[in-house]
Amino acid sequence: xxxxxxxxxxxxxxxxxxxxxxxxxxxxxxxxxxxxxxxxxxxxxxxxxxxxxxxxxxxxxxxxxxxxxxxxxxxxxxxxxxxxxxxxxxxxxxxxxxxxxxxxxxxxxxxxxxxxxxxxxxxxxxxxxxxxxxxxxxxxxxxxxxxxxxxxxxxxxxxxxxxxxxxxxxxxxxxxxxxxxxxxxxxxxxxxxxxxxxxxxxxxxxxxxxxxxxxxxxxxxxxxxxxxxxxxxxxxxxxxxxxxxxxxxxxxxxxxxxxxxxxxxxxxxxxxxxxxxxxxxxxxxxxxxxxxxxxxxxxxxxxxxxxxxxxxxxxxxxxxxxxxxxxxxxxxxxxxxxxxxxxxxxxxxxxxxxxxxxxxxxxxxxxxxxxxxxxxxxxxxxxxxxxxxxxxxxxxxxxxxxxxxxxxxxxxxxxxxxxxxxxxxxxxxxx
Amino acid sequence: xxxxxxxxxxxxxxxxxxxxxxxxxxxxxxxxxxxxxxxxxxxxxxxxxxxxxxxxxxxxxxxxxxxxxxxxxxxxxxxxxxxxxxxxxxxxxxxxxxxxxxxxxxxxxxxxxxxxxxxxxxxxxxxxxxxxxxxxxxxxxxxxxxxxxxxxxxxxxxxxxxxxxxxxxxxxxxxxxxxxxxxxxxxxxxxxxxxxxxxxxxxxxxxxxxxxxxxxxxxxxxxxxxxxxxxxxxxxxxxxxxxxxxxxxxxxxxxxxxxxxxxxxxxxxxxxxxxxxxxxxxxxxxxxxxxxxxxxxxxxxxxxxxxxxxxxxxxxxxxxxxxxxxxxxxxxxxxxxxxxxxxxxxxxxxxxxxxxxxxxxxxxxxxxxxxxxxxxxxxxxxxxxxxxxxxxxxxxxxxxxxxxxxxxxxxxxxxxxxxxxxxxxxxxxxx
Numbered sequence: 001x002x003x004x005x006x007x008x009x010x011x012x013x014x015x016x017x018x019x020x021x022x023x024x025x026x027x028x029x030x031x032x033x034x035x036x037x038x039x040x041x042x043x044x045x046x047x048x049x050x051x052x053x054x055x056x057x058x059x060x061x062x063x064x065x066x067x068x069x070x071x072x073x074x075x076x077x078x079x080x081x082x083x084x085x086x087x088x089x090x091x092x093x094x095x096x097x098x099x100x101x102x103x104x105x106x107x108x109x110x111x112x113x114x115x116x117x118x119x120x121x122x123x124x125x126x127x128x129x130x131x132x133x134x135x136x137x138x139x140x141x142x143x144x145x146x147x148x149x150x151x152x153x154x155x156x157x158x159x160x161x162x163x164x165x166x167x168x169x170x171x172x173x174x175x176x177x178x179x180x181x182x183x184x185x186x187x188x189x190x191x192x193x194x195x196x197x198x199x200x201x202x203x204x205x206x207x208x209x210x211x212x213x214x215x216x217x218x219x220x221x222x223x224x225x226x227x228x229x230x231x232x233x234x235x236x237x238x239x240x241x242x243x244x245x246x247x248x249x250x251x252x253x254x255x256x257x258x259x260x261x262x263x264x265x266x267x268x269x270x271x272x273x274x275x276x277x278x279x280x281x282x283x284x285x286x287x288x289x290x291x292x293x294x295x296x297x298x299x300x301x302x303x304x305x306x307x308x309x310x311x312x313x314x315x316x317x318x319x320x321x322x323x324x325x326x327x328x329x330x331x332x333x334x335x336x337x338x339x340x341x342x343x344x345x346x347x348x349x350x351x352x353x354x355x356x357x358x359x360x361x362x363x364x365x366x367x368x369x370x371x372x373x374x375x376x377x378x379x380x381x382x383x384x385x386x387x388x389x390x391x392x393x394x395x396x397x398x399x400x401x402x403x404x405x406x407x408x409x410x411x412x413x414x415x416x417x418x419x420x421x422x423x424x425x426x427x428x429x430x431x
Numbered sequence: 432x433x434x435x436x437x438x439x440x441x442x443x444x445x446x447x448x449x450x451x452x453x454x455x456x457x458x459x460x461x462x463x464x465x466x467x468x469x470x471x472x473x474x475x476x477x478x479x480x481x482x483x484x485x486x487x488x489x490x491x492x493x494x495x496x497x498x499x500x501x502x503x504x505x506x507x508x509x510x511x512x513x514x515x516x517x518x519x520x521x522x523x524x525x526x527x528x529x530x531x532x533x534x535x536x537x538x539x540x541x542x543x544x545x546x547x548x549x550x551x552x553x554x555x556x557x558x559x560x561x562x563x564x565x566x567x568x569x570x571x572x573x574x575x576x577x578x579x580x581x582x583x584x585x586x587x588x589x590x591x592x593x594x595x596x597x598x599x600x601x602x603x604x605x606x607x608x609x610x611x612x613x614x615x616x617x618x619x620x621x622x623x624x625x626x627x628x629x630x631x632x633x634x635x636x637x638x639x640x641x642x643x644x645x646x647x648x649x650x651x652x653x654x655x656x657x658x659x660x661x662x663x664x665x666x667x668x669x670x671x672x673x674x675x676x677x678x679x680x681x682x683x684x685x686x687x688x689x690x691x692x693x694x695x696x697x698x699x700x701x702x703x704x705x706x707x708x709x710x711x712x713x714x715x716x717x718x719x720x721x722x723x724x725x726x727x728x729x730x731x732x733x734x735x736x737x738x739x740x741x742x743x744x745x746x747x748x749x750x751x752x753x754x755x756x757x758x759x760x761x762x763x764x765x766x767x768x769x770x771x772x773x774x775x776x777x778x779x780x781x782x783x784x785x786x787x788x789x790x791x792x793x794x795x796x797x798x799x800x801x802x803x804x805x806x807x808x809x810x811x812x813x814x815x816x817x818x819x820x821x822x823x824x825x826x827x828x829x830x831x832x833x834x835x836x837x838x839x840x841x842x843x844x845x846x847x848x849x850x851x852x853x854x855x856x857x858x859x860x861x862x
Contacts, residue, residue, distance in 0.1 A: 040849065041573060041577060041847070041848065041849045042847075042848045042849070058489040058490065058491045059489065059846075059848055059850055060489045060845060060846040060848060063848050063850075065621070065845075065847045065848065067621040067622070067847075068621065068845075068847075071620050071621050074623075077623070077624075079577075079580070079581065080577040080849075097581050098581070131848070131850055132850055132851055135850070142472060146472060146510075146511040149510070150510065150528050150529070189502050190496070190498040190499065190502050191498070192505075192508070193508075393845075395834075395837050395841075395845050396845075398833060398837075399830065399833065399834070402829060402830065402833065403826075403830070406826050406829075410826075412499075414491060414496075414499075414824075414826050414827075415490075415491040416472070416473075416496040416498075416499075417472065417473045417490055417491060417494050417496065417562070418471065418472045418473070418511075419490055419494075419562055419563055419566070420563055420851070
């Protein structure tokens with residue numbers, strides 16, 4: 001085929017997350033011009049963000065320049081751009097760097113933090129969906145320790161050393177486990193002025209178990225591991241407000257005085273303006289797609305990953321908003337786009353559940369596979385292996401592996417750098 | 432000795448740079464209470480900052496938590512604090528976290544960027560004395576490449592792809608060499624829309640050679656290497672102003688249209704208010720010290736490193752403002768402090784010049800030792816070995832070594848992440 005690139009049908013992919021990247025890779029050397037748009041110049045390996053927040057890894061271990069991902073594909077272009085609107089009739093997306101036309105549009109914008117309308121939480125809490133946010137949290141945690149060493153007022157000291165996390169999904173569980181490891185391994189060595197017993201880590205969950213999507217067995221194991229690490233778990237508890245450093249809950253007797261309230265209790269689709277009304281399902285803010293990932297009302301506009309709501313008998317509320325459905329839908333859509341230009345019938349997407357897992361701390365993780373559930377040290381090794389395997393790029397894997405080995409042997413977390421103090425400027429990057 | 436820590440004489444060290452850290456380490460297990468103050472919680476290995484700016488290393492490779500450095504010493508305390516003033520009569524330093532008393536005070540605050548009163552440069556240029564500044568420069572360079580891929584106006588495109596560096600000391604030389612390597616190795620692979628020939632790297636120096644403090648032979652070699660890499664060198668040239676993206680020089684025919692003007696043309700002492708007038712030598716803003724590093728007019732207040740001006744026949748303008756004199760003075764002062772409490776006579780400091788070196792690019796460096804000057808690939812290996820050796824901590828060495836090996840084999844720079852875009856907020860951290 002010697003069609004010039006400019007005459008190939010153009011696939012515009014909005015978002016360089018798991019879905020967008022796996023689609024773009026599968027379109028390598030295929031008769032499409034691929035344009036990937038993202039407001040950041042890197043892909044983020046979100047499952048390991050909590051390791052950045054807790055000084056285990058630097059951003060380059062979990063973020064990978066999108067241009068490096070695309071460079072094997074001569075037909076692929078990257079543009080660092082934020083999409084403002086879609087004009088479906090003109091087949092154009094409007095961005096902060098101008099208009100871009102498309103033949104096929106793929107929305108892979110993922111999800112953002114959901115505050116369920118709670119303004120006091122949105123204004124005062126901290127959360128962690130992006131690399132700069134994870135670095136903000138890293139700074140905040142370390143600044144708290146530094147301030148606590150000199151705080152004389154006991155109430156203030158308590159507030160600095162109380163860490164409260166809302167939401168016991170994988171992020172909340174992994175973060176509270178990592179904080180508990182910091183308390184156990186780093187504080188006694190480096191902070192003579194803080195007694196580890198003064199540090200409290202509270203994990204609040206509205207449902208009746210931690211890791212709600214996992215099996216009861218794994219939830220129970222994760223809860224046991226967290227409690228062994230000294231994490232204080234509050235189930236069936238909802239956050240009412242967070243103001244003046246006080247977290248109030250639906251339980252009148254349960255409130256927390258804390259300068260660090262981390263919100264990891266929900267996500268919602270990061271939708272874009274401009275599509276027909278029927279495209280969006282209001283509640284979850286996800287695009288309603290059919291089994292070919294076509295958005296309702298369109299033949300040439302697709303959604304994949306967290307932002308796509310594909311319901312079925314097995315998944316009446318859509319697929320879980322995690323990496324695997326996004327990766328699988330990206331790969332599948334590549335096939336369907338090829339079938340489209342070859343005038344073949346599209347194939348329906350089928351999700352292959354490869355299992356879920358979460359790590360709690362040193363030697364402790366839980367894994368749910370189809371027929372097997374297991375926990376403990378072996379699960380922890382599986383967790384590490386899978387996460388290293390899925391990290392993009394040889395170099396990231398090696399650096400991450402080295403950092404984990406170092407931390408494991410030395411009971412240490414080496415990237416404890418307050419590069420940009422958070423409290424002074426309180427800059428909150430958007431999701 | 433079983434004197435309680437609180438009764439030991441207290442040495443307050445202001446600054447966790449090379450001087451402060453080497454002093455603190457030599458005071459381990461000695462009969463002093465050591466309090467180190469720094470406004471950051473980490474020690475910065477400044478000679479490798481340019482590698483952070485050019486996407487070669489992440490901050491954790493060149494920054495090291497001060498608490499980790501001090502943790503072997505039970506008598507040492509760290510306080511993250513900015514010193515505002517010294518009250519010599521009360522023997523107290525005033526900080527943003529309160530007053531701290533001392534028996535011996537050591538000022539090791541180093542140097543900051545010197546603009547020689549040029550306001551337009553100070554307001555509009557970018558510089559690189561700290562980790563956040565180096566990250567700002569990294570973002571700026573990458574943002575420029577991203578913008579250039581879509582810039583249609585040829586003047587703007589030129590301005591984005593022109594990099595102008597003032598000052599051909601080690602920082603300016605190493606930075607322009609690293610930029611030239613980026614142009615040669617990364618741009619062709621990752622930016623189809625930029626022709627490497629469009630990128631210009633200009634190095635401006637007021638004196639008649641690059642690396643002015645080095646031997647003529649090494650200067651000539653460094654200049655040759657830079658020119659081979661395509662760096663455009665302008666000697667005997669002074670910057671007049673930088674406004675509206677135009678760098679004007681004392682040569683009317685020589686001006687540059689650039690969005691990236693990097694100032695590395697001078698440093699000045701980072702002095703603190705409060706000492707007697709005779710303590711400071713106005714021009715260089717360094718403290719006048721005797722051969723025991725005592726500041727003029729004081730017996731118990733010392734200065735070491737860049738901030739200390741110790742003149743001698745061999746060094747009429749004081750020692751060079753680089754790592755070695757700071758490290759040696761820190762170690763020497765530890766001995767003299769011990770001699771003080773043992774009522775022994777103080778020993779004068781003697782500087783042992785271990786040589787100077789600078790790297791220009793792949794396989795290219797220059798080294799000046801006492802009797803030998805050499806350049807090329809062997810010098811480059813020596814440079815790498817010495818820099819790895821002096822990096823604090825086993826872990827930093829390994830990660831840095833791996834990153835360098837990776838970059839060397841792959842002709843790549845992996846940390847090309849715009850984590851915090853610079854242009855939108857133009858935050859300039861203080862020196």
